[in-house]
Amino acid sequence: MEQLKELKHLIGQISDLGGAMGLLSWDQETYMPPKGAEARAQQMATLARISHELMTGEKMGGLLEDLKGFEEQQAADSMDAAMIRVARRDHEKRTRIPVDFVEKASLARNRAHHAWIKARQESNFALFQDNLQEMMDLAREGAELVGYEDHPYNAVLDDYEEDAKVSEIKTVFASLRDQTLPLLRAVLDAGDATDYSILNRPLAAEKQKDFALKVARDLGLSPEFSRLDTTTHPFQTNFSIDDIRITTRYDETYWPTALYGVWHETGHGLYEHGVNPELERTNLARGTSLGIHESQSRMVENMICRSRAFWQHYGADFSAAAPEVAADLSAEELYRAVNRVQQSLIRVEADELTYNFHIMLRFELELELFEGTLAIKDLPEAWNQKMQDYLGITPPNDALGVLQDIHWSSGLIGYFPTYSLGNLYACQLWNAAAQDLGDMDALIAQGEAHKIIGWMRENVHQYGKMYSPRELIQKATGAPLNADHYVKYLNAKYRDVYGI
Template sequence: MAVNTKDRLQSLKEILAEVTGLSRAAALLEWDQETYMPPGGVQSRAEQMATLSRLAHVKFTSDEVGRLLDQLEDEVAKLPFDSDEASLVRVTRRDYDEATKLPPDLISEIAHAGSMAQPVWQKARREANFSLFVPYLEKNVELNRRIADAIGYDERPYDALINRSEPGMTTAQLEGIFAELKRAIVPLAADIARHADAVDDRVLYRGFDPDLQLAYALGLVKRLGYDLERGRQDISTHPFSTAFGPGDVRITTRVSRDFFNECLFGSIHESGHAMYNQGMGQNIDRTPLWGGASPGVHESQSRFWENLVGRSLPFWRHFFPSLVATFPEPLRGVDEEAFYRAVNRSYPSLIRVEADEVTYNMHVLLRFELENEMLEGTLKAKDLPEAWNSRFKSYLGLNVPNDREGALQDIHWSYVSFGIFPGYTIGNLIGAQLMEKIRTDMPDLDAQIETGQFASLLGWLRKNVHRHGRKFTPNELLERATGKTLSAAPWIAYVQKKFGALYGLQEARKAAP
């Protein structure tokens, strides 16, 4: 590599490191707001985060960054596609082109609006009063329209937003994926409903000491591979994971005495995100390459550990004895098979983060449709609860009792985050596709899990997913890891096999006249 090229790369990296520092400082303030900040700090925090976001945006979109990219693109063109240098220039160019379309004032306004809306959302959720949140949602819908207009799109405004988070994905493609999933989910869910008595989950509601739950969950995710020397767990209204660098990757959870799944599986879920961040290479730190390939890829890691591993029978054959030792009274008379069946009970749920594997994607479909309609102006923010409740009844057969368990349950719309929800379904599909490949590469995977050995599994993910960060688009990453592009088929086959066995559906079909 020529000396001038090395010098220009170093100059670019120095600027990008400063941008990363500003962004991580803003993320730390956001974590504090979610966990420990007093209510009186809202206005000051909004101003602080808006300032940091504006400074990072101005520095990243400077003419100097554009000039360096112009010079470097030809100079790194002959390097391998996956080299750090070529990847840095390619991904930075993609981010730069998008960011330069968003004026600094809009970036600052987005940060300020999100910081102001979040505590109002918390209050509205506590009081189950959507009307408190309406003005803030109206503002955030307007900001999302302005983002879409600034970025540009060929057909529908949602295309601009989904392509920001899932490069290469379009609204039409998402509609096709959801249609395929709906064709599989609706009959499966109906079959399960007809045999609902086959699975009993009452054990999960027997009352589990919250402090013991938190301690057990933290110990378990440490066993999976979450490094507590580089992480910590706290309590928040809505569980999340955040990272300030490879040495500081944090998770939060929430805990309920009356429902066991919330804390443990929430912790496993967030640790999946965290292990992804902890596995990214030091060589790409403090650059745009450090981070998840997309929200969908990030979600594939969290739901991989939560569902494909954490809700498997081999997993509970290993962990159930220690669980009984921790909670002897609630688990009296329960064996590992019964507990495995309990944590996999399938039934329509009001809350997305508590939904089972079969019906979860219908929650995402609902949000995807409502976001589109608000963005395109066919649904007003004030009418969201009515639309939500009506569609929820149609899709999942449930009456929504209040706004807290309805349109106010997710934090995303308080942070101007349209276009994020489809990533949860994309994550489900990617996770199943990765697991299909892993089982080919590691035929003794179940035996490893049953004996509490997770290092090889985590190592496979480190090698094929984590270390690359944002070097590749989701489809590029998936093709490199599995040899195939995104497909719903592995996920559909997985849920049909697993829940068919849990509910005896094949036997029931054979016995039917």
């Protein structure tokens, strides 16, 4: 088993390089002085290159070849076998992509990113059009290099959601769309007497931070292994199971931004921290996919922290911590206010009910662009039409429409669907947890939401990347992905909130 030891050593080195790259990136967003950027980019490129060489090198190839027999003899739940499988998958995917293509794509992304910034500033899609074409061409070229089954889009999906299939996503999204569009119509038609101005009551950043962290701590995010910093764009990252970093931003006249931002990232952080420590320094010590990751963040943010039971438990604490906001507010008033459904233009500000329409719109258009059935130049019109069809509003300009997201300019094709998959996974996992834990609302109302996290740890977190998202959902819930859980959840919640 000398080869297994060598493989572990090699994977450990790649893992260490990953941790170091994570820190270089985190520091860039949090504390790096502005002029440090140029050298930082070089440092990240060098570490990425060394990591790539280790992953695609002859040594890795030889070890994986030697270990084929060993791998086949292992039980299905063997950590060693999973580690070899993931290493083989990464090795094969990355060796199929020539260095020339990687460099060409990197340069094109860099150009596209700058073009997108300018196009968005000037709200002029034409300035980004050629770059978007290039991004789509590169995505297709990459798919051909890597290979795929059935549809080339499956190759790009696989980068973010292992083994996801475009056909399945279409089916599940269609089911979601058909079942929640009538609900959205009904909600928008219902009257709404809620006082949303309470969301704009001023609250100092420090107080927002303290209360957000209090809840995060209750859920299990201890300062022993984590910290919270401030950045323009909130994110979660980690450099090991016991070194979790989350960030947020503070709007002193809209307190939900920081609170729900912190709780969202807390969900991501608890997932990464919940991985079995035996997987540390292997390629399995990470969340298994973007979709499953998003399920954990959206679950904490929405299913726990936007529930009535949550405010029943924390309403008094919030009033005490922030009397200038909540001294005169009931749990019910807080609950209603943070669950407002709105026809809004911007995805990242969307509520739980409209959010998925923002995603479906992007997925459908992206797929048509990828397949070539929609011309790039016709995208803004198609975007605006779908906004009208789904949400009943039309963006006044491209900056608030088709140019709002960074993803396409960064070459992130196949990424958007994972956001909605996250919502779907979250609800399906929640219902499975409820079978073991009983009344979930009662738990939350009693301040025992950490028990829900405990269930997720046992059934999701601990496995890291040992299982693909498909396998994990089957294992944890006893069934494949199904939109019905989420449809029922949205119906129950919003019919209640809006008294329909």
